[in-house]
Amino acid sequence: MESHVQRLVDQTWGKFQKCDGSQRLLIAISGIPGSGKTTLAASVCAGLNKAYHTHYHEKYPNSPDRSQPDIAFVVPLDGYHLTRKQLSEMPNAEEAVFRRGAAFTFDPHSYLDMVEKVRRPIEPESRTIFAPSFDHAVKDPVANDISIPPTARIVIFEGLYTALDEDGWRDAHALMDETWFVDADIQTATERVAKRNYAAGISSSYEESLDRTEKSDMRNAREVLEKRLPVQEIVPSVEDESWKSEEVDNMEKNLRQLEDNGIEVDADDDEEDGADLRKQRMSRMDSIALLAADGVGM
Template sequence: MDEQVQRLVDKAWDQFQKIPEDHRFLIAIGGIPGSGKTTLSQMVTQALNARHAILHPEVPKAVPVAAFVPMDGYHLTRAQLSALPDPANAHARRGAEFTFDGAAFLTLVQALRAPLTPATAPILVPSFDHAVKDPKADDIAILPEHRIVVFEGNYVCLDKEPWRAAAALMDQRWFVDVGFGVARERLVRRHVRAGIAGDAEEAGRRADENDLVNGREIVEGRVDVHEVVVSREDEGWRHE
């Protein structure tokens, strides 16, 4: 594991040990599109679950301690974008802050801040279905056993309501730092691979006209964070 990632896992685990057993430990990992925040979030979640499994062999392996929740499920649907005052711009700018349901994301974080009790029920949250290009409701279950929740997304560390209020409820806020040139190269490859763009030229235009425009807002409007994580271009952490 990358030394930087190992340090973050150690830090998160140590702090998790200090919280009451009826509380959850919430981590927000933000960054610009193409920064590698999704990969980092998944690595951290997997490492925390692996550590918990080793230290607590009495707990069934089917019950991990950490859950991973991407912010993508809080995209507005295409129907909702079409209902906005400027639907053409809304569709073209999908991925911008105003094309997400920030209020619903804040409601989720507030719900996860409630103390755990024997009556605590699973919380179902949306994922994003890339095949239909819309959120998929109630697709991710956050169980009472999930005492660590790792969030990732463009706006989880944005200094603008309601994202600011959600960020303030996190135990840890980490931000993935990456050069815009590196992010652009990753985005071009991703857009072509996912069929979002037909070729590298079209993918580059999308990156320049939307993703990196959003990226400037994300960087310039960041709340205070506990960690700035340098994104590395290597085999272990290459793509978001």
């Protein structure tokens, strides 16, 4: 049976064929925490780039493999988190810090500004557009860290609020060619988020992680569901190996290898060796890998 990813890749590739050289195809992927937005975005992006390079090589068989740059790129919403400093200066600072990840702890207008830039026609003088990323080690955005070159023809935006009916988010949603929503039930998503946050060392125990997830992440989930704008695709969230890109699959194998070797780093481990291992593990657990850890990424 054709996987959800392959269907979306084929469908998107077909629509891209109808774009002229000045047009970009913009897709937003939304869903509640733990639904698998990030893994889906990464896998569809990889599939589209593979389709492009295969198509190019068939058209120009004597060209070197991958002689052309990728055309599909992913921009996560993570980079549009407000910084810890900005949160600490809010009137409700304590709540804002605890609820980090809620819509009010993001900067939707900066996100809209970037989407507007990407939406403009590509011209000979067009230059690279830069979007922020999020550094999980320092827990803050990194400005101008994601490059969207003029050769980027398909841009996938993924995050909780890409289909939220609120100021800023609503306007960015209107600029998309398509919006997809990854459908997951609350209970399954809660368990996935609690597991990934515990694996990342955000909480000192699974029980603590589960409690925090229910009080924070799932409050965000209800807002995402209650204020969802129209979407063109509802994608079932499934634990399907075919969703995982090679990068995600390798991340999962690395984590399991650590566990098989008996290497485990507790959240409160302050020994030098433990801290180094923990730092290495966190550096690998980016927003894609966090979803893949322990097989809970979908």
